[in-house]
Amino acid sequence: MGLKPATNPDVEAATIELSIDGKSVTAKSGVSLYDVISSTGKIIPAMCYHYTFDPFGSCGMCLVMQEGKKAPVRSCTAKAAAGMIIKTDGDELFQARKKAVEKHLSVHPLDCPVCDADGHCELQDMAFQHGVTNLANAKQKFIPEDTRSPVLDFNMNRCIACAECINVCKDVLMIDALQFMKKGGFNQVVPKGDLALSCEFCGDCLAVCPVGAITNKFSKYLYKPWQMKKTTTTCNYCGDGCQMYLETKDIEVVRVTSPLSWKNKWGDRTETAKGHGGLCVRGRFGFEYIDSTARLKQPLLRKGNQLVETPWLETMHQVVDRFSEIRRKNGPDAIAGLITARCTNEELYLFQKLMRVGFGTNHLDSSARYGHLNFIHASQHALGIGRSPNDWEDLTKAKAVILIGSNITETNPLTAVRIKEAIRVYKAQVVVIDSAVTNIAKLASHPVLIKPGTEGLVIDGLVKATLEMDLIDEDSIKKHPQAFEALKAAVARVSLEQVAAQTGMSVELLKETAAIFAEAPRSIILCAEGIVRQPDGYRNVLKLIDLAWVTGKLGQPGCGVNTVTEEPNEQGAVDMGAAPEFLPGQASFNDQAARDRYAKAWDATLPAAGSGANLVEILKRCRSGQIRALYVIGEDPLATLPASMEVRAALDRLELLVVQDPFLTDTARMAHAVLPACTSAEKDGTFTNLEGRVLRTREAIDPIGESLPDWHIMTALANAIGCQWEYQSPNDIQAEIMKLLPGYYNLGQPRKVVPTVDRYLSNGYAADVAARYRAAAPSDSKSERPFSLLMGQVLYHSGKMSTNAPGLITIAPNTGRLRMNPQDMEQLAVGEGSMVRLTSDFGSVQLAVQPDQSIAPQTCFFPEHFNEPPVKDLMSVQVDPTTGVPSFKRTRVTIEKA
Ligand code: SF4
Ligand code: SF4
Ligand code: SF4
Ligand code: FES
Numbered sequence: 001m002g003l004k005p006a007t008n009p010d011v012e013a014a015t016i017e018l019s020i021d022g023k024s025v026t027a028k029s030g031v032s033l034y035d036v037i038s039s040t041g042k043i044i045p046a047m048c049y050h051y052t053f054d055p056f057g058s059c060g061m062c063l064v065m066q067e068g069k070k071a072p073v074r075s076c077t078a079k080a081a082a083g084m085i086i087k088t089d090g091d092e093l094f095q096a097r098k099k100a101v102e103k104h105l106s107v108h109p110l111d112c113p114v115c116d117a118d119g120h121c122e123l124q125d126m127a128f129q130h131g132v133t134n135l136a137n138a139k140q141k142f143i144p145e146d147t148r149s150p151v152l153d154f155n156m157n158r159c160i161a162c163a164e165c166i167n168v169c170k171d172v173l174m175i176d177a178l179q180f181m182k183k184g185g186f187n188q189v190v191p192k193g194d195l196a197l198s199c200e201f202c203g204d205c206l207a208v209c210p211v212g213a214i215t216n217k218f219s220k221y222l223y224k225p226w227q228m229k230k231t232t233t234t235c236n237y238c239g240d241g242c243q244m245y246l247e248t249k250d251i252e253v254v255r256v257t258s259p260l261s262w263k264n265k266w267g268d269r270t271e272t273a274k275g276h277g278g279l280c281v282r283g284r285f286g287f288e289y290i291d292s293t294a295r296l297k298q299p300l301l302r303k304g305n306q307l308v309e310t311p312w313l314e315t316m317h318q319v320v321d322r323f324s325e326i327r328r329k330n331g332p333d334a335i336a337g338l339i340t341a342r343c344t345n346e347e348l349y350l351f352q353k354l355m356r357v358g359f360g361t362n363h364l365d366s367s368a369r370y371g372h373l374n375f376i377h378a379s380q381h382a383l384g385i386g387r388s389p390n391d392w393e394d395l396t397k398a399k400a401v402i403l404i405g406s407n408i409t410e411t412n413p414l415t416a417v418r419i420k421e422a423i424r425v426y427k428a429q430v431v432v433i434d435s436a437v438t439n440i441a442k443l444a445s446h447p448v449l450i451k452p453g454t455e456g457l458v459i460d461g462l463v464k465a466t467l468e469m470d471l472i473d474e475d476s477i478k479k480h481p482q483a484f485e486a487l488k489a490a491v492a493r494v495s496l497e498q499v500a501a502q503t504g505m506s507v508e509l510l511k512e513t514a515a516i517f518a519e520a521p522r523s524i525i526l527c528a529e530g531i532v533r534q535p536d537g538y539r540n541v542l543k544l545i546d547l548a549w550v551t552g553k554l555g556q557p558g559c560g561v562n563t564v565t566e567e568p569n570e571q572g573a574v575d576m577g578a579a580p581e582f583l584p585g586q587a588s589f590n591d592q593a594a595r596d597r598y599a600k601a602w603d604a605t606l607p608a609a610g611s612g613a614n615l616v617e618i619l620k621r622c623r624s625g626q627i628r629a630l631y632v633i634g635e636d637p638l639a640t641l642p643a644s645m646e647v648r649a650a651l652d653r654l655e656l657l658v659v660q661d662p663f664l665t666d667t668a669r670m671a672h673a674v675l676p677a678c679t680s681a682e683k684d685g686t687f688t689n690l691e692g693r694v695l696r697t698r699e700a701i702d703p704i705g706e707s708l709p710d711w712h713i714m715t716a717l718a719n720a721i722g723c724q725w726e727y728q729s730p731n732d733i734q735a736e737i738m739k740l741l742p743g744y745y746n747l748g749q750p751r752k753v754v755p756t757v758d759r760y761l762s763n764g765y766a767a768d769v770a771a772r773y774r775a776a777a778p779s780d781s782k783s784e785r786p787f788s789l790l791m792g793q794v795l796y797h798s799g800k801m802s803t804n805a806p807g808l809i810t811i812a813p814n815t816g817r818l819r820m821n822p823q824d825m826e827q828l829a830v831g832e833g834s835m836v837r838l839t840s841d842f843g844s845v846q847l848a849v850q851p852d853q854s855i856a857p858q859t860c861f862f863p864e865h866f867n868e869p870p871v872k873d874l875m876s877v878q879v880d881p882t883t884g885v886p887s888f889k890r891t892r893v894t895i896e897k898a
Helices: 033-039 091-105 122-129 164-172 206-210 281-285 310-330 343-361 370-381 392-396 412-423 437-442 455-468 474-478 481-491 497-504 509-519 538-548 570-575 590-604 615-624 648-652 710-720 731-738 765-770 807-810 822-827
Strands: 014-021 023-028 061-066 084-086 152-154 176-183 186-191 214-216 229-234 245-249 252-257 302-304 304-308 335-339 365-368 400-404 427-436 446-449 525-529 560-563 629-633 656-661 673-676 687-689 692-696 787-792 817-820 836-839 843-851 858-861 889-896
Touching: 014 033, 023 033, 061 091, 091 122, 152 186, 164 176, 164 206, 176 370, 206 214, 206 509, 229 692, 245 281, 252 281, 281 807, 302 310, 310 446, 310 629, 310 656, 310 673, 335 343, 335 615, 343 365, 343 570, 343 590, 343 629, 343 687, 343 710, 343 731, 365 570, 370 538, 370 560, 370 570, 392 412, 392 525, 400 412, 400 455, 400 509, 412 427, 412 437, 427 437, 427 509, 446 509, 446 692, 455 481, 455 497, 455 509, 455 538, 481 765, 497 509, 525 538, 525 570, 525 615, 538 560, 570 687, 590 731, 615 836, 656 836, 687 731, 817 822, 822 843
Parallel strands: 014 084, 335 365, 335 629, 400 427, 400 525, 427 446, 525 560, 629 656, 656 673, 787 858, 817 843
Antiparallel strands: 014 023, 061 084, 152 214, 176 186, 229 245, 245 252, 302 304, 302 673, 687 692, 787 889, 817 858, 836 843, 836 889
């Protein structure tokens, strides 16, 4: 099974010629005749056809006449062969198709007035197209609706048994949660085992269903399709940047659909030809945060101990007066700002400009600091590119993938679909190295379970195995013999046996993985939270680059070292200069030429070179009283960072805390002023996804209450403190960025970036690499606390935002439970729901446990989205000395029965 040949141009098959409606057509032998016909631009009726999986051939609509055959043939299941003579039109075909529609309608309920598919139902369209007016034989099936799933309802009275839902789930998503089952005399679609649906709830089955047999619980009976406005935009949950349609009625978001939805499947494929075009659960069912009743609708100003609703004008006056006073008394360095990477490029650009030009401070940072900057800095340092080099297409066509420290089906589900496609269509060897039994590991050719926190040691082992087995690329090392000698010397300290003992990855597997990576023609490394959000993240990315270099994979087509971004615009945040070390375009803040260029463009004096505090340093300076005013846009450091970072003490000491957010966050509750901001559904702009594609977000509804887009608030603030900004819309900001960063807006195409390793290898590499490989054990292996506690993302949530989406909370509420391996639970003599005491060097919390087979023994997991109980406060924090990235997702704990 795999992508249909028509959408997979790489299919290896002989080229043949056949005739379609009298015209000679060239095609690949053996591909679906339907695909060959549609590649000529002719769309023939079809209901069970889909471009992403192999044909099922049940609906009987795609009939064509083949010379030499008496009866019409189903073109979707027929395979193209040389010399075929095909006719796609004619009365005989029309009548045969009409009969097929009548057959379907004879067991269809005709409850169109109350069906959600009314107006975009393929059966309805086919009936209309074929003039089916005699419905006297229509019979009811009287099957009760299956409403057991939290987001989808199954109405099998309407099912035409096309199997598209089953196939998309099994073949494309490789989840396989649905099946046909004979019940009540009919073949019905049921969740596997006829239990309540237990799956990833992506809703792709709903999207492909040609009729109204699968419905969305959140929008059922709420609309008729023609009543809704459909806005094409980009998902605001993760860095995959999926394209979606927000369907709205006035200021209400009714539902989310995507290019995978019905018509695209056999009509215009321009939007879908490069991928399957679906969404994950967050994208499809997580939209309700947009018009949540918890949204802030008015500015709030602190009056005594209370935050009181106050008009915009009065609030802004106060904010501006107090910022100005603090600057006047204490200088610009007393002011700092933090921004979320959920803001648009235009807003991130404006933010750093406001801080640097408006306030005159370089104390600014974004949520890219939580990990992505480890990758950016390593890649910039070694390769001169601050981005992942490969796009989704490269990933799909990879022959070898090393996925290390990434629970990708949870964090970036649609990038995960690409890896699934690589496995399924391109037969890629995929090595998944993780300390949990992840879903992608279950599909991989080489699932490798390692001890928590040993990812860096595994990389040591892979580089060592590569050198030991002489898997090196002669051409690459010939150019840099000294660098190669330095690497060999550094790695000499590494023992494969020791690595195996410390990590749990056997010597054989280390060697096999090294060989798979080195020998494949298209090899990709993808690292994520287990590398970039952990201590030594920067150093570990550099080691992955070493591995790619010695095996000759740097700069080769379809090869490279990549990461994924958890928030939608972490890449954009860095590209726009929302970090003290970077100006827009990732120019160094200390680079004189860049400073001159921006100073001229902005007609301003920039803060001094070498100045600037990042997130951790900003909080430190807030605590010490050096920073007295903090402007926080969309960030919630109080709810995100562990208690040991003393965020509350830092915020308490401030003379002015201004929080701009769609919601009253924990940090906002401490603020002097809270400014209500719009979500991305209420504003225009762009995000830069993990491939480097710049994607549009579009205003789908008017701002909720008196909330305003972040760019608008920042412009007003800048003008009130003396700037003369004339931005009337995000387009004006975009025009300015375009001038400064030509080529950045690339019309949705990934910008190709080429790594240049030569400068690095011939300049400073030897000294750098010497410190990178060490024979030492992982830092926490000597701890007396026997368990590793991990905090991380789960599929159904993203940061704290999704906790305001009732749909996602219905699927994944905060159980406040610690997930543990059942074996460990047995040893502790605790059952599901039993209370345990979890103790780290930083404190203790009590919480209930729940068994989870995906958690490795001696490990436990708590989702990072919830602070109840405050498990995050048990975490220790390590700050990377090079990149300033704070790691706080793993610590050692003891677990006792409470
Ligand atoms: S929601 Fe997604 S995972 Fe669940 S059954 Fe449908 S296609 Fe499969
Ligand atoms: S539920 Fe929809 S997609 Fe699934 S078999 Fe029935 S008609 Fe086809
Ligand atoms: S994969 Fe990411 S961008 Fe795509 S729908 Fe899911 S959360 Fe949104
Ligand atoms: S599309 Fe070919 S049988 Fe349904």
